[in-house]
Amino acid sequence: MYSEKVMDHFSNPRNVGEVDGPSGTGMVGNPACGDIMKLTIKVENDKITDVKFKTFGCGAAIATSSMVTELVKGKGLDEAEKISNNTVAEALDGLPPVKMHCSNLAADALHAAIEDYKKKNAAK
């Protein structure tokens, strides 16, 4: 069902946890769908210097979470904002069709975290 890459990220997820004193936090999904993702980022000089996730969800949800943290670590905010759910799915060599909608939320969580960071920053 899942690609090898998905299974790799599922069984050895990268960057699990929450960053200390996060610059931004994104939380997406809902229990009805069975997928909830929480992404915390550390931003320095418009760069994402650290990122961690916590996810309640299926194999696809965990793998996409893990993958998105790999994709954005060290990236500038502009670049990070361009990452879409599709980018993540492609980086994992694809996802089963049934998983594309519900469980492919990692980029959404990322964008939510960036937005949160920007809101907090604007408030300063």
Place this chain on the structure above:
Amino acid sequence: MYSEKVMDHFSNPRNVGEVDGPSGTGMVGNPACGDIMKLTIKVENDKITDVKFKTFGCGAAIATSSMVTELVKGKGLDEAEKISNNTVAEALDGLPPVKMHCSNLAADALHAAIEDYKKKNAAK
């Protein structure tokens, strides 16, 4: 499907043909059903001294024809008249249910032959 007795009478039918100068002839069945039986009898002193059949029909039709000739040969007319299609089927250790109606006509042919004999005799 068929009992051993049926198969015996089918493969070695008794009394096939037509008796010479029959005292009575019975013909029953019709092509639509796929079964036509012709029974010829020789009657002497109210006894059936000879009987033969010709049958167009399935295994059951041939076996019942053969059996009825065995049952009546040498019997008095009274006794012969008591033979029913069921008597014949029982003597063959039964017939498949689907064959009970259409192909079990041998006793009818016998009765038709006896009636024919009586009619001819009454006319004399």
Place this chain on the structure above:
Amino acid sequence: MKKIYFDNNATTPIDPEVFDAMMPYLKEEWGNPSSIHWAGRGARKAVEEGREAVCKLLNCTGLELIFTSSGSEGDNHAIKGIAYAKKDKGNHIITTKVEHPAVLNTCKALAKDGFETTYLDVDGDGLLNLDQLKSAITPKTILITVMYANNETGVVFPIKEIGEIAKGRGITFHTDAVQAAGKIPLDVQKLGVDLLTISGHKLYAPKGIAALFVKRGVRLVPLIHGGHHERNRRGGTENVAGIAAIGKAAAIAMRDMDKEAAHLASLRARLEKGLAERVPHIKINGHPEKRLPNTANVSFEFVEGESLLLNLDMKGVAASSGSACTSGSLEPSHVLLAMGLTHEMSHGSVRFSLGKMNTAEDIDYLLEIMPPIVERMRGMSPLYAGAK
């Protein structure tokens, strides 16, 4: 005793290659294809590979194939499925008088729900008149269902032409190709059909597995509602071993069809010629050319078919009279009656349907035993004057 099987239209032996292909799914790989764990993965793969193989035979895509349990299920699914899906558009169905009971009785059953069916005639050769078909079409016609090849006589209908007539008028077109599969080409693109039924056990696969082609975009109401199987079109855990089997059978049919068809045609010619030479008063039913290569339907005048079959069986030869499906009934073949045969001639018919295991020796054995059998039975027949 010799055992010779001439009843391949009733069912075929299971090809040893097919047997081997299905074994793993009755031994180690018995998983449920819907399961995500190890036990399900092999099963899922078998289902997808089986689907691909059958699709190759039919020249369709995997999305267009529904596995079913029998040709009868496929016919019911197609006909009821289209009738109910299109009931707002019309209530008229066109079929023929010589279809298999799975089609005829389905159409009859639909009458209770207000559907009307026209049953097309056939001529003495068993052929349709396409003008009759055209003039049977009304604005309410939603479905034409016409078999590709007849199970009793082997007569082949002009599916492509019928497809063109149907398409021009927006009528859905189904063909029961149960007897055609593996014997003549079966390319749904070339045939131009919307739905097509095949069945494994006429194709050297086991009983219990079959398939229905449903052209992309054709909507039909499921016959078996249930889980998400077959893309929500047919509920029920997949018959994995059966699917592996029909897949293998389809692949073999693809590979061997040309060779087998030639083989069958030559055996059949030997049989028909031989019988005609040796047995008087016989009639070969069905158009001489427009027939499957394997089927010989022969009427033996003055005698009844079942009695011939029993005699043949006693000599180890398996054949049938009328269709196997209706052999439990006493009615003469509806197919032969529709072709204008008398009741006697219909009752006196025997179908020899050859298969790939048959040999010239099998035919010669039949030619040896048949004349005395017929003679003996005619000698018992009140209809036969010649014997007196």
Place this chain on the structure above:
Amino acid sequence: MKKIYFDNNATTPIDPEVFDAMMPYLKEEWGNPSSIHWAGRGARKAVEEGREAVCKLLNCTGLELIFTSSGSEGDNHAIKGIAYAKKDKGNHIITTKVEHPAVLNTCKALAKDGFETTYLDVDGDGLLNLDQLKSAITPKTILITVMYANNETGVVFPIKEIGEIAKGRGITFHTDAVQAAGKIPLDVQKLGVDLLTISGHKLYAPKGIAALFVKRGVRLVPLIHGGHHERNRRGGTENVAGIAAIGKAAAIAMRDMDKEAAHLASLRARLEKGLAERVPHIKINGHPEKRLPNTANVSFEFVEGESLLLNLDMKGVAASSGSACTSGSLEPSHVLLAMGLTHEMSHGSVRFSLGKMNTAEDIDYLLEIMPPIVERMRGMSPLYAGAK
């Protein structure tokens, strides 16, 4: 790698005795049971012997059994068959919220034809309220269809009591006994049902064969019209090998059920007790006693079921989450939601369904690997405070 199968409610392995029983019908005895010649006779005998064996398990007569291709076909046949046969009497059906999709989706489909269905609730233990059932009955109620045992939780419903309610009111009563067969007694006389569905592949027989009990005198419209097979009630050449298999499986179930049930119950107790001792925050779903002996449905709070299954699978353990039939979907189990579980708890459920090949060692292996898996997954969960 170790391979341990805890997904017997999805499908069972094929019993080697069953395998042996079906082999002759895939090798030498591939004939069509309708044929009158040698090739058909062995097949016909197999069908009749298979029928007898299944009838013994159900305690019914041969006239009351229809072989089908799947539990789903049986459910569809029963429900649609009764609905259409009795549509002049009424249009109301009663079922439960926790039926298999083969029942639920059939009832939904019937809505398009004007039938109305009441879906009964279950309580937190998964049990029905028979007063709700009684008050749901209207003069238009023609059919009650309630499963014998639930596939996800194993909860067993009081079929006998429901049968008495139905009978008193002239309502036909069908039960889906697919999960009950072979695990708990299944005597149609004692249960007082009019129709009952079983399926081979939940009973150590292969996929593609199943059976429907139809009590003498109960009339229903066929689902698959066709030839004279199954006394005109189900068209299609019989799946002979499948019938031989389900017959053998039924005989084995008769012979071994008591022993197996005790075996399963003790393994299940070991599993549930062991998990409860080793893993905090779990909930065992379904009434503790009124359950099949083999099914353990466990919610692991804070984690999602599929991710647990993948982890188990990586260690060679096959289990499932929700029913296998709906695992292609993303919806949480309709059964657990109906029992009042939250979405998180429903999503976090795993079903361990044991089979006769399972051993105490299998359970112990699970008890060893499960705690670290749950701990690891909870460590990743944003819902789990304890791990922080």
